[in-house]
Amino acid sequence: MTRWVLSHRLPVVLVWVVLTLAGGALSGSTIDKLSYESRLPDKQSQAANDALAQRFAQTGGKNAPLLLVVTAPKGTTVDSEGVRKQWGALIAKVTPKGGRSVSYADPGGESLVSQDKRTTVALVYPPANRSNVPYEQSLPGIKAVVEHTKIAGAPVELTGQPVLSGRDSGATRSPIYETLIGALGALIVLALVFASGLAIVPLLMAMVAIPTTFLLVRGITGITDVSFIVQFLVALIGLGIAIDYALLIVTRWREERQKPGSDGADPEARREAVVRAVASAGHAVALSGATVAISLAALVVLPVPFLRSVGYAGLLIPLVSVAIAVTLLPVMLYAWGDNLDRPRRAHRPDSKLWGRIAGVTTRRPALCAVLSGAVLLGLAAPVLALRLGQPATVTLAQGGKPAAAFQRIVDAGFGEGIARPLEVVVPAGGGDALHTQLAGLDGVAGSAAPADWARGGQRIIDVWTTADPSSSAGRSTVTEVMDVAQDTPGTLAGGGPATDVDFIDAVYGSLGLILIFVALLTFVVLARTLRSVVLPIKALILNALSTCAAYGVVVLVWQKGYGSEALFDTPAIGAVTIWIPMAVFAFLFGLSMDYEVFILHRIRETHLELTARGERDTVVPSVVTGISRTGRLVTSAALILFLAFTALASIPITDVKVFATALAAGIVIDATVVRGLLTPALVTLLGRSNWWFPRSLGRLLVTSPGQAPGPRTHPADDDAAGYGGQEVAPDAAAFATQADPQSRA
Structure with missing residues (x-):
């Protein structure tokens, strides 16, 4: 696909330019079409x-009166x-x-x-x-x-509530100011990551993604009411996701370009460096976009038009960002990547800091798992006191006549x-x-x-x-x-x-079925891609804990009041607005799964390379390499999203502040405690069990109807161990050869 894109660079660029200009020109009228209604049909x-x-x-x-x-x-x-x-x-x-x-x-x-x-x-x-x-x-x-x-x-x-809640203070402004603040913070992070002109590339991808998504949202407004909150989500969450996906591919391209034989002066070598980067990192990006879209499907199936519209717009954000990352971004890297990477410096794909953290985690996996798990459970504990509802009026009554x-x-x-x-x-x-x-x-x-x-x-x-x-x-x-x-x-x-x-009845009455639907669909996508049963289950459990920890922070800050005044100059509201937990789950579950996908995808790559070389103990080296090569990336991506959510929290609407608090807390917790410590510790403890993938499940998930099952790409030393007797060498060797042409020697 990337080779086709690079062979049709001009049409690809023209399509995205037209979509961007049209979306930007119509963004004002799109915002005017957004609705402040929140209906509950058949209630x-x-x-x-x-x-x-x-x-x-x-x-x-x-x-209220x-x-x-x-x-x-x-x-x-x-x-x-x-x-x-x-x-x-x-x-x-x-x-x-x-x-x-x-x-x-x-x-x-x-x-x-x-x-x-x-x-x-x-x-x-x-x-x-x-x-x-x-x-x-x-x-x-x-x-x-x-x-x-x-x-x-x-x-x-x-x-009365309209006076006490500040809803008499004027109309909501557009999200342009907050988006510029978030973009500036992202640019600073990208400048520290790349230390070259490449820092502007992910930001340019976001500048294409946001107006294009607004253009598609305009189409949805002709079919159904779309909530005014969507404008903030598209602008700020779209900013973070588009930059994150581009960051992953640009980082991998930089790594591929530094391999022997990838001289930037040779057009074919430049082309192959882009192809290899997108074939690997683009695959992870597409998988991440799929998991975000799946989790947002939880909002689409709700019988509440307000939340459904948030789900529709939310689905567009990762889909547009993925499309840009695997089409427009490769063209830009091929045409201008080498010129933008100035001053050019030797790029180390491995982070010394994260390599040391991974080394400690793999040496003491049980201790790290217990400690990080305790922190996660401690943060999640306040969720037991979660109270859904509108803010209690007495909590709004904080000073004044x-x-x-x-x-x-x-x-x-x-x-x-x-x-x-x-x-x-x-x-x-x-x-x-x-x-x-x-x-x-x-x-x-x-x-x-x-x-x-x-x-x-x-x-x-x-x-x-x-x-x-x-x-x-x-x-x-x-x-x-x-x-x-x-x-x-x-x-x-x-x-x-x-x-x-x-x-509450409409949103949470079928919550169990919705959670099962999202979990099963996410499991199928992850199992099919990672060729594992254990890793998707582990990812789902950790994501659930991470989301509960974010809820716990919201309860502490906004319901109990520990920090709402200091952080937001807003008094505690004594309850969590009804729609927020469901919307937080839909967005955070998918966004936090991004980092799990990035890390596990890289661990699996390393595992396959080691397996192809005949090494039997692949778990610890794969974890150390995977964490050292993704730790800096995940941290940077999480920081960019955190800055976007911080900008979102500056919107003068209390509900949006609470929503942004949950997303920001969830991303930070996920990128540090969960993915930096708990994930590598558990992968180390599980050992070879990580790659358990029964042959029958492989036939069901991997093989298309009528297609004979091909060789497996997952390690199994013997049939009796319960790994299904998968053949590993052919695909593993092919994977290693594709990833590094020098391995042909």
């Missing part, structure tokens, strides 16, 4: 929210006639046209006064736009009115759930009876059902919980309210808390 909460949007002009539903609160001075109560009129007039003034509100001055809002009659709260639902800042148009005017108003001599204060106002609401006995009430849509005729029933449920702190919240034969009842809806107690109450609504004809329960419950 009760979605039907309720749709009814609210249709009959009540995009007020309420998943969008604004809360106005006032506490009368001592000796004064808010239930006097004068205060009631003042309060009612204020709420009518701040409720935008097309919006809706409720206060104790309205029939059906009696529970919005505290027991001591001094504090009252009003819920205001302005019309929402479909963006990440739903009240962007109404909120400034409401703030201006509230700031200049007093009731019974006391100031009125504005609070809105925080103090919400705390006063809680102290007055209104319940934490008032910041995110359920919205129950009922037939207008049966609203009063159901209102009474819902208000009497355990865990319900209050409810409101004003008469003017009735349109088109339907009526809204707001119900809020004593505990925060994201807590276990609050979620239990939310589930009970939803069950009552479902058992009542014509009634639907919507709002944010109901959506959360349905979202």
